[in-house]
Amino acid sequence: MEKAKSILDYETVELLDNEDAIQIIDQTLLPGETKLIKLYTAKEIWDAIYLLQVRGAPAIGVTAGFGIYLLTKLVPVPDDTPENHDRNFTLLHEAFEKNKEYLASSRPTAVNLSWALNRMEKLFLTLGEDRSLTMAQIKERLREEAQTIKREDIEVCRRIGEYGLTLVKPGDGLMTHCNAGQLACCKYGTATAPMYLGQERGYHFHVYCDETRPLLQGARLTAYELHSAGIEVTLECDDMSSSLMRQGKINAVFVGCDRVAANGDAANKIGTSVDAIVAARYHVPFYVCAPTSTIDMSLKSGAQIPIEMRKPEEVTTMWYEKRMAPEGIDVYNPAFDVTDNELIAGIVTEYGIARAPYTESLKAIFEEKKNHPIQV
Numbered sequence: 062m063e064k065a066k067s068i069l070d071y072e073t074v075e076l077l078d079n080e081d082a083i084q085i086i087d088q089t090l091l092p093g094e095t096k097l098i099k100l101y102t103a104k105e106i107w108d109a110i111y112l113l114q115v116r117g118a119p120a121i122g123v124t125a126g127f128g129i130y131l132l133t134k135l136v137p138v139p140d141d142t143p144e145n146h147d148r149n150f151t152l153l154h155e156a157f158e159k160n161k162e163y164l165a166s167s168r169p170t171a172v173n174l175s176w177a178l179n180r181m182e183k184l185f186l187t188l189g190e191d192r193s194l195t196m197a198q199i200k201e202r203l204r205e206e207a208q209t210i211k212r213e214d215i216e217v218c219r220r221i222g223e224y225g226l227t228l229v230k231p232g233d234g235l236m237t238h239c240n241a242g243q244l245a246c247c248k249y250g251t252a253t254a255p256m257y258l259g260q261e262r263g264y265h266f267h268v269y270c271d272e273t274r275p276l277l278q279g280a281r282l283t284a285y286e287l288h289s290a291g292i293e294v295t296l297e298c299d300d301m302s303s304s305l306m307r308q309g310k311i312n313a314v315f316v317g318c319d320r321v322a323a324n325g326d327a328a329n330k331i332g333t334s335v336d337a338i339v340a341a342r343y344h345v346p347f348y349v350c351a352p353t354s355t356i357d358m359s360l361k362s363g364a365q366i367p368i369e370m371r372k373p374e375e376v377t378t379m380w381y382e383k384r385m386a387p388e389g390i391d392v393y394n395p396a397f398d399v400t401d402n403e404l405i406a407g408i409v410t411e412y413g414i415a416r417a418p419y420t421e422s423l424k425a426i427f428e429e430k431k432n433h434p435i436q437v
């Protein structure tokens with residue numbers, strides 16, 4: 062009998078080049094329904110990111126890479142010969158910049174969005190200087206770059222998993238917040254990568270997932286994907302993490318991040334910093350898993366990280382049969398918070414584990430990246 066398909070058998074984000082579409086799993090419907098949807102237009106891509114149909118910093122970056130490629134590909138080019146390079150490139154360039162700005166406005170905190178768009182733009186502008194190229198050739202190179210971003214994400218997460226695994230031992234109790242899993246990336250996830258690799262190697266971790274109010278990414282996504290992988294998982298409400306840590310059930314906390322500043326302050330899903338504070342109280346090491354694409358060395362500290370504010374309905378009505386708060390009540394609903402660097406025991410990147418002082422160690426990580434770029 063054929064094995065039933067698990068959520069881990071689906072691609073989080075896929076380019077369907079022949080159909081001029083991006084295919085994603087609509088994550089707002091999980092775990093109840095696994096529905097693949099296709100995005101064709103700039104508005105559809107923008108909405109999918111804003112509505113969290115595709116979410117998680119690396120997956121947003123990959124979607125943006127595919128998006129800017131597809132939207133550029135769809136610009137019609139008259140007489141596409143090298144002789145018309147300048148005229149045609151101006152045409153493409155106008156569309157590229159308009160779409161880049163539009164996509165970048167969909168969500169402000171996860172830096173992978175602008176990172177991927179800037180990376181695509183850098184290549185695009187370099188290619189634009191080569192007058193021997195047709196626009197079809199330029200479009201083809203953009204497609205390759207977007208696919209490389211996706212392939213790199215898988216390798217980056219695998220490496221984060223290997224480094225993360227050196228921080229724990231078989232049988233450990235691990236805690237995580239939100240979803241920094243395969244559904245937030247292309248495979249392995251970041252915070253979940255040590256868990257998946259540990260599972261393959263018989264580590265028998267017990268993972269505790271915060272449900273992650275208000276959008277429940279921990280309950281709907283992390284608990285779902287880890288459970289599907291056969292990992293032992295216990296779900297708890299966000300306000301139960303202190304109880305677990307006080308009892309000594311947690312040996313380490315692994316979380317993802319949406320943007321890390323040069324001093325190691327890390328923005329991640331709202332509630333992350335609460336776990337970090339509790340972990341410090343109970344001497345549980347708190348690790349942030351961060352691909353270098355999520356580290357923003359242009360920001361000195363977490364105070365400069367833009368924090369997305371979201372609609373009150375996510376707190377008052379969503380998920381409930383009837384409204385759970387008085388009509389007209391004021392609601393505070395930031396999507397992310399910043400964990401102070403001194404609460405972080407290590408930042409696990411694809412180039413190793415950065416330790417305090419982060420201003421120094423993160424610089425060294427980027428130096429390592431410059432000298433040994435990932436080849437995929």
Ligand code: MRU
Pocket residue numbers: 113116117118119171238239240241242245246250251252278316317318319329330331396
């Ligand atoms: O609002 P979301 O669901 O996009 O928030 C996701 C998170 O905060 C993740 O922890 C983060 O993006 C890291 S994903 C590897």
